Amino acid sequence: MNWIVRNLWLVPVLPLLAAGISALAKRKSRAMAASLAIGSMAISFLLSVWAFAHVLLLRSNGQATQQVFNFRWFQFGNEWLSLGWILNPLTAVMLVMVTFVGMLIFIYSVGYMEHDDNFTRFFCFLALFASAMLGVVIANNLLLLFMCWEIVGLTSYLLIGFWYEKPSAAAASKKAFITTRIGDLPFFLGIVWLYAQSGTLLFYNNGAGCLESTSINHLLTQPTPLGFCSATGIALLVFCGAIGKSGQFPLHVWLPDAMEGPTPVSALIHAATMVAAGVFLVARVYPLMSAHSGIATELTTSTALQAVTWIGAITALFGAVIAVAQFDIKRILAYSTVSQLGYMMMGLGVGGVAVGMFHLITHAFFKSLLFLGAGSVIHGCSGEQDIRRMGGLRKLMPFTFATYTVGMLALCGFPFFFSGFWSKDEILHAAHSWNISQAPYYMGAFAALLTAFYMSRQMFYIFGGKSRLTESSEGHSHSPVSPDHSSHHGSNSPHESPKVMTVPLMLLAPVALLLGFFGTPAWPWFQSFLDATQLAVDFGALSEGSMLPVMLSSSVIVLLGLGIGWWIYGRRPIKSAEAPDNLGKLSPPLFTFLGHAFYVDALYGATVINLNTQLSKISDWLDRWIWNGAVKTVTNIVLGLAHLDNFLDTHVVNSGFDEGCQSVSRSGQILSLLQAGRIQGYLKIVAGAGIAFTLLLLWKAKI
Amino acid sequence: MPEMIDQIFVLLKHWLLAYVPAALQPIVSAVLSVVPVLVAFPLLFAITTVLERKGLGRMQNRYGPNRVGPFGILQPMADGIKSLTKEDIIPRTADQVVHFLAPVMLVIASFVVYSVLPIGKNMVLANLNAGVLFFFAVGSMVELSVFMAGWSSRSKYSLLGAMRAIAQMISYEMPLVLASVVVIMAAGSLSTVAIVNMQAGYTGIWPRWYVFTPWGLTGFVIFMIAATAESNRCPFDMPEGESEIIAGYYIEYSGFKFALFFLGEYLGMFATSAMAITLFLGGWAAPFSFLTWIPSYVWFFVKLLIIIMAFIWVRGTLPRLRMDQLMNFAWKFMLPLSIINIVGAGVWHLIPAGFTRWLIDSLLVIVSCVLLSRGIRRGKSFHVRTYRFAS
Amino acid sequence: MTPMSGYLLLSALLFSIGLAGALTRRNAILVLIGIELMLNAANLNFIAFWRYGPHPEALTGIMFAIFSISVAAAEAAVGLSIILAVYRHSKTTDLDQMNSMKG
């Protein structure tokens, strides 16, 4: 086996080491923590590239591109629990993406977090996060994956709540943690169920793994009381975990709030990696997801995948609609992320691993670009996050503007040149030809329109017109000022960010621009790489079937969205920060409704949380009156008995006891004569006893 | 022919033994083996003293001894005659017997350890099963003789010197032994002959000495530092610091007994150096496979001389440490490092051969080195100094 | 008299010497040394029984002796430091004067 396959564990372990060392480091050793984290990430990146090249080499040699390395961890009962790692195209692509984006974000953080007191701690968490994420990627065991998954959740909690003095950050971190935990509970149940059914948690193990045909077929024949086979049940439970982590529809509420963390965190966790973990999980267990017991033809889709598709479609539309009415720069991006994650899920559901993963990869690049750009904007505006109070930054921050535009066009899926176009188009095409329903296609298309619209809105707000930053920045505490920027940037004039922040942007921009060409229908290199099929350049594929109409219509949709955006926001520059939103003027109640994200949080507050509060109140009442009353009664009875006992004790027992005590004390005085305080005296007694025993033994032996 | 020259002393001994009646052969054989050692190493002592004095002189921009004989090489003879003819003064209150026994015991212990050191191929006095253990066991007797000397003199200075010397020797004995444990782990034997034989092979033209591994190098460095402290040499010459306690535990000795102490110290230094050679530098093995035609004992002495040179160089270069620095260094740096080194050696043997184990082992040693040295430097604050034994 | 009984007698004598020292000397350090001597007597017994016993290949006697030496070393270290601590407290190592526990 190749060196890189055997030593793939180094990729996550190096950042882990960096995290461990910087956890022990002093607070002052900032340079060490940063260089350790970046250095380890760079080495991991090189190793990932190596692994990627190795997979490419195998592929060009026509060998199997999937290699696993399993080892035994520990034994319980008669069974061994095996762990292991896997190298296949999926892993390789994710590794390169995560390490590359992660490295750039680390470098960017050096600039962004420069003034923070807890710089070292930040890098420790970042490295730990990267390590856990890479662990998720390479894991060849569902349990190992779950462990890393939980560490990812933990570090997400730590990073969102990094500025824990801020109550909103603390609350957001708690919310993120608890919400994802809700998803993880069914996930864990799914793992347990899977283990109970198949007896192994290894994904691939030379035919004995739980994702290989033997096990899948076994799972398909196991019925459940609810009517579907256990494969579907497990897949749905596992998908719950993905819903939580990837911020899909019912559990998306934590993701926008998670923007309370530092911006690099938003970029790293909530754009590139952690939220992608859910999508990746679905892709990883795709054999399980797509297992169906019906007639094995291409046309049927498993129940699990249908669920994935619907959830994804709803999320895509839902996130896009909400994003239209947001004013916080990062919140817009967050809802856009929710929407794009929905796209990915939808892609996985309708088109398979390659379709969803392609959008994941392109999205990771352009969304991290956008987030880093947003961070740069926030940094330049001294911590201001409200887009109404920005404006006119095009001249002041040229690099940021240029790269942000690239990211924005990629996100919108601007035709032909931007990566988002190709990956989104892929999904729409797959949805168009889905055999169950056409609804996801229309939902996705409408979401694409909205995406183009809200992104152009954001662009015009931030970069168009004149700077509105200086007007009445006091009194409005709509967006909390990040503690790290408030003190050091006394002047309020926007400025371009330092090199260490713009260079990652400039590195990411071309990737976001060009990555799409690896997956065009004419040259579907990415898809063939993931599916291990033959690759051919075929420009005819562009005009095949419904491909061309879908492409054209989505282009039109994007242009339309951008046009509407320009019509509403770009025609006339926004005058002041206090002016009402141009779209909001059309229907203020609806706009407010959207601005509060359909009141989902409030709904949860009114239902789940309220129920919880009521229940706790009830139990508090029970505790206070019923149980406490019972305890009080028992206490009083016992107290009465104790008083009686006390009386008996003082007057009846004590006189007898005193007598006993005195006799014991007298005998103690007599015995204390033995205690001469001289060790050698005691030793003599021991020796005497030894003599006696020896003599006894000898005497017995003689008889 | 090279084989002949290499084994010439062994063959000579066998040839001589053939003329001796069978009953006497064991005794004669022992005498024939012991006498060369008893001659060679005191001779080396003589050479070393003059070398050291001349070398130190050059380092300090002066000539060193240059009066007796050509270039002063007969100086040790003059010194020897001087110390033999000097009056042997014993302090009135001294404990006569112990005062006499201390140097004798020192010299005897220093000589006895040579019995397990392989000077050349097939040239070892006793190939003991537990040779390394024997070396350390007998070596520990030196401490007792130092104590005897310091206590029996009934002098404040000598007692202080002895206390310092013993504290230092006990402290550094532990890293010394632990550093050699890695070699014992690698060789799987406590026999010095077996350890040297394990290192006598070659990979291509390169030798397989244990010093050429991360743990071996670390062990060697620890061993040499500890050996410097064990033999009370600069920069660890606290026990005999001239400016503080005049000459340490042998102030009250004069004449021949003083010379014996001097001899004992140097013999101890040679012995630990020879042990370092045996454990880490391949003993009598040649450094390259194409140099094996040079007799093995020549290599042994060449290596020994190189290490002695290093000792002299260090003595001429470094200033003396303070007592607390010395102890901190032993307990907070050397001891943990040598324990980590043992772990490193274990890891080395667990991982299959290749680049990985080099990386992991080197990283382990370097990282722990850095962290430990940080620990030593932490919280340096100076207190009023108190002398526990003088108060 | 077999070779083994020679060793055993020597061991008994050593034990008695140690015991006599431990019982009669007044200095705490010497009492400790006496106890060490008794331990050594036992070690000699172990080695002798290993040498002349029926199963020398089992190495049990040697092992016991090694462990016993280690325990003795630990005992000496702790014992001597206790003596030092006591000395620091009461300025004496005379056992007769350390009688604050006398009943």
Added chain:
Amino acid sequence: MTITFLLLAATTITGTAAAMSLKNLVHCVLALTLGLVSLAALYLQLGAQFVGFTQILVYVGAVAILAAFAIMMTRSAEPAVLTGSSSFRVSGALIALVVFAVLGWAVWSGTGALAVLGPEPEAPVNEIGVALMHRFVLPLEIIGLLLTAALIGAGILAMDETRRTK
């Protein structure tokens, strides 16, 4: 019953007896060293090389030095003025004598059965190591723990009281 044995037994007894009876504590420790080294030589006589060297290493290199240190630090080297009852000491010596008598009798009467002299057993270091790591690994671990505890305990005990309470 060879000359060597008698010689070594004589030095052992002389050394230990001197260690237990001399007035000067330093002399006691030196005599003890003599006794223990001859005891180690007896171990070598019996073929237990490893134990013999360990004995020298531990007793001469550590215990004797420690005892010497303790003597120096507690200023016990100066002979103390004799006080206390002599009858206490006489009774101690008597008890030791009785113990020897009993043990001697036991040895004299009990070892006839083991008179057969087997071949010289081998105890190579390798086998001792293997045995330590396999059959005796638990005692080894426990001893390791004990030694660590003793090291830490001795350090804390010997620390200055002022520093301990700080």
